[in-house]
Amino acid sequence: MGVLDRLKRRREFLIVASQGRKWAAPGLILQAMARIDGPRSPLTTADCIPAEPLRVGFTVSRKVGNAVARNRARRRLKAAAEAVLPSQARAAYDYVLIGRQQTMTRSFPALLQDLETALRKTGAHVAAPGGKDNSAGQGSGDRSRRA
RNA sequence: CCAGACGGCCGGACGGCCGCUCUGCGGGCAACCGCAGGGAGGAAAGUCCGGGCUCCAGAGUGACGCGGUGCCGGGUAACGCCCGGCGGGGGCGACCCCAGGGACAGUGCAACAGAGAGCAAACCGCCACUUCGGCUCUUCGGAGCCCAAGCGGUAAGGGUGAAAGGGUGCGGUAAGAGCGCACCGCGCGGCCAGUAACGGUCGUGGCAUGGCAAACCCCACCGGGAGCAAGACCAAAUAGGGACGGCAUGUCGGCGCAAGCCGGCGGGCGGGUCACGCCGCUGUCGUCCGGGUCGGUCGCGCGAGGCGUCCAGCAAUGGGCGUCCCAGAUGAAUGGCCGUCGCCCCGCAAGGGGCACAGAACCCGGCUUACAGGCCGUCUGGCAUU
RNA sequence: UGGGGGAUCGUCUAACGGUAGGACCGCGGACUCUGACUCCGCUAGUCUAGGUUCGAAUCCUAGUCCCCCAG
Numbered sequence: 001m002g003v004l005d006r007l008k009r010r011r012e013f014l015i016v017a018s019q020g021r022k023w024a025a026p027g028l029i030l031q032a033m034a035r036i037d038g039p040r041s042p043l044t045t046a047d048c049i050p051a052e053p054l055r056v057g058f059t060v061s062r063k064v065g066n067a068v069a070r071n072r073a074r075r076r077l078k079a080a081a082e083a084v085l086p087s088q089a090r091a092a093y094d095y096v097l098i099g100r101q102q103t104m105t106r107s108f109p110a111l112l113q114d115l116e117t118a119l120r121k122t123g124a125h126v127a128a129p130g131g132k133d134n135s136a137g138q139g140s141g142d143r144s145r146r147a
Numbered sequence: 148c149c150a151g152a153c154g155g156c157c158g159g160a161c162g163g164c165c166g167c168u169c170u171g172c173g174g175g176c177a178a179c180c181g182c183a184g185g186g187a188g189g190a191a192a193g194u195c196c197g198g199g200c201u202c203c204a205g206a207g208u209g210a211c212g213c214g215g216u217g218c219c220g221g222g223u224a225a226c227g228c229c230c231g232g233c234g235g236g237g238g239c240g241a242c243c244c245c246a247g248g249g250a251c252a253g254u255g256c257a258a259c260a261g262a263g264a265g266c267a268a269a270c271c272g273c274c275a276c277u278u279c280g281g282c283u284c285u286u287c288g289g290a291g292c293c294c295a296a297g298c299g300g301u302a303a304g305g306g307u308g309a310a311a312g313g314g315u316g317c318g319g320u321a322a323g324a325g326c327g328c329a330c331c332g333c334g335c336g337g338c339c340a341g342u343a344a345c346g347g348u349c350g351u352g353g354c355a356u357g358g359c360a361a362a363c364c365c366c367a368c369c370g371g372g373a374g375c376a377a378g379a380c381c382a383a384a385u386a387g388g389g390a391c392g393g394c395a396u397g398u399c400g401g402c403g404c405a406a407g408c409c410g411g412c413g414g415g416c417g418g419g420u421c422a423c424g425c426c427g428c429u430g431u432c433g434u435c436c437g438g439g440u441c442g443g444u445c446g447c448g449c450g451a452g453g454c455g456u457c458c459a460g461c462a463a464u465g466g467g468c469g470u471c472c473c474a475g476a477u478g479a480a481u482g483g484c485c486g487u488c489g490c491c492c493c494g495c496a497a498g499g500g501g502c503a504c505a506g507a508a509c510c511c512g513g514c515u516u517a518c519a520g521g522c523c524g525u526c527u528g529g530c531a532u533u
Numbered sequence: 534u535g536g537g538g539g540a541u542c543g544u545c546u547a548a549c550g551g552u553a554g555g556a557c558c559g560c561g562g563a564c565u566c567u568g569a570c571u572c573c574g575c576u577a578g579u580c581u582a583g584g585u586u587c588g589a590a591u592c593c594u595a596g597u598c599c600c601c602c603a604g
Binding site: 006007008009010012013057058059066067068069070071072074075076078079080082083108109 | 165166167192477478479482483484485504505506
Binding site: 010 | 604
C-alpha cells in the first residue's frame with residue numbers, strides 16, 4: 001500500500017488490541033488507539049509528512065474461511081480503508097481492521113458505511129474537509145439508486 | 148437414440164474507473180514521477196514418497212541397529228511413480244480391482260463352541276469279536292435276532308466351528324479309508340514356447356507338507372542427519388569483551404635497573420544467610436578492533452523449462468530440428484468496484500438469487516485428496532430404421 | 534511455512550487381535566420424618582471411510598479435527 005502506513009509486527013497488533021477502543025460493525029471490527037510516541041525528530045525536518053501519519057493493520061482469522069476467503073476479506077478491507085481513512089480518520093492513530101464472515105457477502109457501500117460508523121463510535125472520526133457530505137452523499141446516492 | 152467403459156482438455160468472456168508488485172527505459176540530488184511489458188493452479192492443497200540445492204557429521208567402505216519397498220520386463224536423474232506383460236478376482240461386454248517374495252530356517256497365534264485346533268482326535272454313529280440277559284427256530288450239535296457291557300477297527304454320515312488332514316464319481320471292504328482307478332487340485336522331474344514372471348504337455352508321487360508373515364521373523368534391494376526459518380554477506384543504538392593512550396590509585400609478596408605487570412589481603416557495590424562463613428563484580432574518559440541483536444541484501448528462477456514438428460518404440464519414454472523467455476511477494480503483490488453477455492435455479496410473468504474446488508512462499512518429478520458445469524476422441528451392450 | 538504428537542460414554546481415563554472396564558455426572562429404586570452420605574440397578578462410547586484377518590479400539594492405507602515445537 002502506497003498511501004497508508006501498515007502495522008506489521010505482532011507486538012503492535014497486541015498493543016492496539018489491549019489499549020485501543022473497539023467497535024464491531026456487521027461487516028468489520030475496528031480497533032483504534034491514539035499513538036503516543038517518544039519525541040520524534042524527523043518531522044521537524046520534512047514538511048511533506050503531514051504531522052503524524054496514521055497507520056492501519058488487517059487481521060482475518062481462520063474462522064472466516066479458507067485461504068481464498070481470508071485473502072478476499074483482507075483485500076476488501078484494504079479497499080475500504082483506502083477510500084475512507086485518509087479523509088475521515090484521525091491522524092496519529094493506529095487502526096486495526098478485523099475481518100468477519102460478512103466482510104465478503106456485505107455490499108461495498110454498506111462496508112464503507114460500517115467503517116464510518118465504527119470510526120465515529122471509537123471517537124476517531126474527523127469530518128472530511130470538503131467532503132463531509134461526500135460520504136453521506138455517496139451513501140444516499142446509492143440508496144436512491146437502489147430505490 | 149438409450150445405457151455404459153476408457154483417455155484427453157477447459158474450467159467464465161468483454162469493457163470502464165481506481166489501485167498493487169516486479170523488470171526495462173527516460174527524468175529527478177532525493178522522495179518519487181512518466182511510458183512499455185510480465186503477474187496464481189490443475190490441483191498452487193495434504194506433506195505421503197523421490198531428487199536438485201545448502202549446512203552439519205564422517206571420511207575406505209562395510210557391519211550392527213532402525214526405517215522402507217517386495218510377481219516379471221522396461222522407462223526414468225530417482226522413486227513406494229509410470230508403461231507393457233503374467234497370475235488371481237469381478238463384469239454379458241468395453242473394461243475394472245489386487246502390499247501379489249518366503250509358512251519343510253526358527254519362534255509364535257487361533258477366544259467361544261466342540262470328543263478333537265496342528266499332533267492328530269472316537270461324542271453320537273457304523274462294523275467285527277467276547278460276555279451277561281431276552282425272544283424265535285431246531286435235526287438238540289446249534290443257528291438267527293434284539294438289548295447292555297467290554298475290547299478293537301473306522302473319518303463315509305450327524306453335530307461344533309472361520310477352519311476338522313485334498314474334491315467329485317466308480318470300485319472295493321466286516322464297516323470304512325488314495326486302499327485302487329478316472330477327472331480336477333497339489334508336489335516333483337523332463338520336454339516345448341517365452342528375456343523373465345509364467346504357460347502348455349508328458350511322466351511320476353499318492354496327499355504328506357492346513358491358515359495367519361498389513362504377528363515376530365527370513366531373504367533380496369534401497370536409505371548418513373537436518374532442512375531456504377537451509378545457508379552466505381553487510382551492519383545501527385545499548386550493554387558487555389579486547390588493544391592503545393591520558394588522568395587517578397591503600398598495603399604485602401613475586402618478577403623487573405625502571406616504567407609497570409601478576410597474585411593475596413583490605414575498601415566499595417550486589418546476591419544469599421537469623422548472623423557469620425560464602426559467591427560475583429569492581430576507577431574514569433577518548434579512539435580503534437572483533438563477535439553479535441534489530442534491520443537489510445543475496446540465496447531467488449534458463450529450468451530433468453514451455454510450444455510446434457519429424458523419427459524410434461505397442462506404450463511409458465527417448466532423440467533430432469525450429470521457436471519462446473513465461474510470477475517472484477515477505478503482516479506477504481497478482482486486486483477493489485461497476486456494467487453487458489454466458490450458464491444454472493425459483494417464478495405464468497415482471498423480476499430475484501447464484502456462478503465448482505481452491506491462493507505460489509527455494510525449485511522440480513510423482514502420489515493422494517477436493518472439484519459446479521462443459522467439450523473432444525475411441526470403444527462396449529441394447530433398441531429402432533435402411 | 535516446516536517439523537512432531539494425539540483422538541475411547543456428557544467429562545477424566547483402562548483394555549496380550551477374541552463380550553469395550555472403572556470413576557465423576559445423569560435417571561430410577563432402597564435407606565430416612567426429609568435431605569446429605571451409603572447401597573443396588575439403568576442409559577450412553579472406540580473420529581470417518583476402505584482393506585488384511587475367522588474375528589479390528591488394537592494391524593495397514595487414505596481423510597477429518599485438535600494440540601505442541603521452530604519466528
